[in-house]
Amino acid sequence: GSDKDSSSSGGSSGGVDNVTVGVIPIIDVAPIYLGQSKGFFKSRNIELKLEAGQGGAAIVPGVVSNQFQFGFSNLTSLMIAQTKNVPVKAIAAGVSTTGEQGKDFGALVVKAGSPIKTAKDLVGKKVSVNTLKNIGDTATRNSVRKAGGDDKAVNFVEMPFPNMQAALEKGDIDAAWVVEPQLSAIKATGGTEIASTYVDVDPKLNVAAYFTSQKLIADKPDLVKRFTEAINESLTYSDAHPDEVRQILSTYTKIDDKTRAAVVLPKWPVEINKASVQTLADLGTKDGIFASSPDLGKLLP
Amino acid sequence: MLEVKGLRKVYSSGSREVEALRDLTFTVDNGDLVCLVGPSGCGKTTLLRCISGLLTPTSGSVRVNGDAVTGPPPGMAVVFQEYGRSLFPWMSVRDNVELPLKQKKVDRARRRELVDTALDAVGLSGTASAYPWQLSGGMQQRVAIARAVAYEPETLLMDEPFAAVDAQTRADLEDLVRSLWQRLKVTVLFVTHDIDEAVYLGRRVVMLSSSPTVVQDELVVDLPAERDQLNTRADPRFVELRTRVYEQIQKAKKAAVR
Amino acid sequence: MLEVKGLRKVYSSGSREVEALRDLTFTVDNGDLVCLVGPSGCGKTTLLRCISGLLTPTSGSVRVNGDAVTGPPPGMAVVFQEYGRSLFPWMSVRDNVELPLKQKKVDRARRRELVDTALDAVGLSGTASAYPWQLSGGMQQRVAIARAVAYEPETLLMDEPFAAVDAQTRADLEDLVRSLWQRLKVTVLFVTHDIDEAVYLGRRVVMLSSSPTVVQDELVVDLPAERDQLNTRADPRFVELRTRVYEQIQKAKKAAVR
Amino acid sequence: MTSARRGNPVLLGSAGLAGLLLLLELLPRLGLVDERFLPPTSRIASALADEVSTAVFWQSLGDTLYAWAAGLLIAVVAGVLAGLVIGSVPVLRALTASTVEFLRPIPSVALIPLAVLLYGTDLGSTLLLVCYASFWQVLVQVLYGVADVDPVAEETARSFRFSAWGRVRYVLWPTALPYVFTGFRLAASVALVLAITAELVIGSPGLGKDIATAQASDAVPTMYALIVVTGALGVIINLLTRTGERRLLAWHQSVRGEVAV
Amino acid sequence: MDILKKAGLAIALPIVLFAGWFWLSDGSENFYSPPLRTILTAFGDTWTLERLRTDVAPSLLRLLAGFLLAALIGIGLGVAIGLNRRLRAVLEPVLEFFRAIPPPVLVPVIMLFAGIGDGMKVIVIVFGCIWPILLNTVEGVRATDSVVLDTARAYGVTGPARLTRVILPSASPQIAAGLRQALSIAIILMVISEMFASSNGLGFTIVQFQRSFAIPEMWSGIILLGLLGFALSLLFRLAERWALRWYEGLRAAQRRAG
């Protein structure tokens, strides 16, 4: 069914391209919403439609079949796809770590009063991540190793971010690898951060990226170019205008006003930091997430 | 003693209202054998279901040994007109007959004896392990009779129990009921549409009118207690009685045709 | 013409094998009225179901007008012994009677007429709008009869159709069947366990033996074609014939008790 | 006539629901669960009030209901037709049995990539999943219903030489109808469940997507408010089905029992 | 012979479908729908004995636990609700409320109470697959033949025996329908429950394959799910055959050609 790509989505009328982008309704994708409202896409003749689903399950197949023209995904997932020869390619940076220890938008946390003080203490403990064999556990393992612990002895369990706070407080898990806005919520009730995992990987780590299918790159290079420009403009604008970012959050998430003012915002640089992605790739290869080491030359723009 | 007093039953479902019984009063002494005859649809089954406590009358009362009937009284066995549906299709013939005895906490040996005797009496000893739906209509009806007989009830209500069996079997079953009655002193209320049968069997015959139903007439059958199929039916008194019942029923039906 | 030849039927379900019919041969001419009698469980229902093409015989054949029966032949109506279950509980009495006519593509006006006449003939004109389960047993059976009568069949098979009705109604229905037979020249095969009824109704009586079943005897009823309940039953020839049938059945039963 | 003694079903049902709401209010209030994770009824209610006042909510509700109704309609029609045909032709039944059993346990969620591949996030995706899941509910019930036909009734129809259609229309269908109703009620809620799950996971517009958003945003009361809306839909749908059932199955033992004494 | 024919019929369609799939997909370039050939190769490589032990076995155990628990609760509650009109009125809206909530939404809530262990997964399975059992039991209980119920009452078959000997057997065909449906839903929920807070299991593995773009392996997992469903339903069918032999016999008796 991948050959019916000239339907309403992806088609063009009067020089305007209708583009559907698969995203996840979290803070990371704020720039594209902001860019949309600022008219960065319209000015490049792109009529943007954003589809937000719960997880990435639908985004990659959507992009491959051209139901979505672009998608948002974390880089580990994209690298897994690359090693499996899924015909996708990153075209723009998505989101990056703040690079500040203790002040990042994703971290390992424990509940108030927990005897666990550093990542090293996680040995033999239960740690939750949102998806197993993905960026969460590679980054966590890396932090554990860095702190001098044996990452093989950490038990990972999978659970959705929103559940982690309750599980942590009930003692079902000992630590949680969690991102905003849940991170702020846990910290607000006395939870303590024991490692900034992204920063531990690389202070300039690119966590996610926007990507498209190789077919679209071949068929409509111009559209891809315009989209990349628009997204880059959005990223730059967002990085410079955090208040507007916090404002736009209210349009596509249901984060309450107090949390919206408090959450740590990530960085949105335009450049993809290849070295940091390479580090991430190496970590993943070491942890056995990839069947073979990913070919970043093929994946990154 | 079984007392029926001012019994009235109106079925109402949706807009349809049927006054099945208007006003019935009669009594059956303990150990009596009363036959109930009446035209089709006059409410015989309804009456039996009220007596057995399965149906709540609209007004009036039923008493068994002085106690008002609200649910099935203990020691009462019923043979339903819908014999086919009253057997449990998921049980063998034997289990069907045995189940009420189990409920009565009869011990195993006695149960076995009762079941065997009853099945034998109705001529079904060979089919104890079959399922009811493997039997002919008449055989099913006899299973239902065997179930009631094995139960050794104090009161036995039978609703056209021999409708589906052949003449010969019917005669045998009639004698079975009489001997049971004489031997165990059961109180029997027997619904039939066969006038000869009513007169041959009963010590008394109660005739019901057409719907809306009242007691049309009652009659004591003053034939000797020892009856047999050949002589009794040839007895002139028998013929006299049956003519009388026949006439009453005719009258009942005439009255109904307004 | 209806020919039954060497008919044999063995029921086998699981380990249980019952030879219901061993070897039956007889014919019914077009326009004849044959009564079938035999002890309970001898296979009358089985025979009727084979004739109506609802059951495949183990061996032997049934032919209607020369054609082997494989499914229900056209123009045949059956009144089932399980009258209660043969009525569709989801339809009113009228709809139950009317439905086969619809299937026969009888036009609306004629249908209405046929249904009304039939219901009237069985004395149920007042209950056309009731559901079958709101009726008494006898009334249900009469609905089943009305359905068959309204159908205006060429061949009519009836399996103990009057078992649940009172004596008076029964007499009326007997006369209904005879008048229908005479008026419409229907071929009728009538199963009953009432010997008097068989002799009163039939032009011929076929007697079946006990199981394993064969034809025990046949008999032509040489009573005048015009019969009525009072005089015919008092006719000495009638009494003679019924005695003969009775003896044969007795013999059949004796033979069965090995 | 005796409804006073028996109680009005609507009243009793409302009492049941009220009990549930009370329990939900008390659980967090008594500290049995943390109210941050399971807020009391009152908080959910106020979140619900906020939701209801937005146009977006009604748009989502409309989208969900549309997907639900369209998917259910297709599934029920297809399920009933397939059930009647397969059920009344023994060879077909034997032929399809294994395939049906093979396909039935395949979870709709596992088909999401396939659905997205075919239809993206359009209604088509949701419909595919809804139809797939609820079709089996109806089919299996109808198959059992067809098998439940009273042999005597069936033979009566045969002996009067009912046409094949006549037998289906007048015998098979009424017998299967109670089963169809059960199937319909099962399918109706499965369709709702799937419509919402599909929206939740794929992100096509509807209540499910809103739930996903609320979940990801830690907006717990809002999430529960939306879940309550889902449940309420279920209750309403059931109420409607029951009404239809009482009308169409007045003759059936299960409904008849309510009229007799 | 008969078995051979049945087996032939059972595998005919799957063979045709698989052959069609194989042929149609052979040249497939699409990343998400790879050729069946590739999938089958992946199947052999993926589902090794070790894999079966570590992933399929725990899943199956959870599935069975959930299914049995659901059956127990569903039938118990269903009987209670089916027998008691008032209870039904009170509980129905509440149950309908929960029934409409999608399990994926409910999992987080269940996790709140039941933690993240096997208990949570079993509860999710119970929660999802109880509905068909419950609904069918309620309907089955309500549909018990009134004559059967009356018979039981009249013979004092009350209390537990009424339940086990009358209500449950009579409702059992419909309960079986519910159980059958629940079985496949249980498999679906097994997968869904393993999508959350899990580290092994068939569902987990399939989702993991999907996320890591191991598409042929994912398809092979789906095929395994289908096979599993088929095998379980076959087992179920056998059990059902045995438990409901009376019912099958009842239905088959009058259909079987001979």
Ligand SMILES: Nc1ncnc2c1ncn2[C@@H]1O[C@H](COP(=O)(O)OP(=O)(O)OP(=O)(O)O)[C@@H](O)[C@H]1O
């Ligand atoms: N469930 C019901 N709902 C409505 N009306 C009913 C119901 N049961 C019986 N009736 C009506 O009550 C009347 C008496 O029925 P009943 O079954 O008691 O008659 P009966 O004397 O047993 O007749 P038969 O000899 O034909 O069996 C009939 O007119 C019948 O239509």
Ligand SMILES: Nc1ncnc2c1ncn2[C@@H]1O[C@H](COP(=O)(O)OP(=O)(O)OP(=O)(O)O)[C@@H](O)[C@H]1O
């Ligand atoms: N479905 C069946 N399975 C097994 N045996 C059966 C089945 N139906 C009937 N039989 C057996 O076949 C024999 C004949 O049954 P049939 O119903 O034909 O008798 P019948 O002459 O109609 O008796 P009745 O006058 O009592 O109705 C009986 O012994 C019965 O047990």
Ligand SMILES: [Mg+2]
């Ligand atoms: Mg009666």
Ligand SMILES: [Mg+2]
């Ligand atoms: Mg018979």
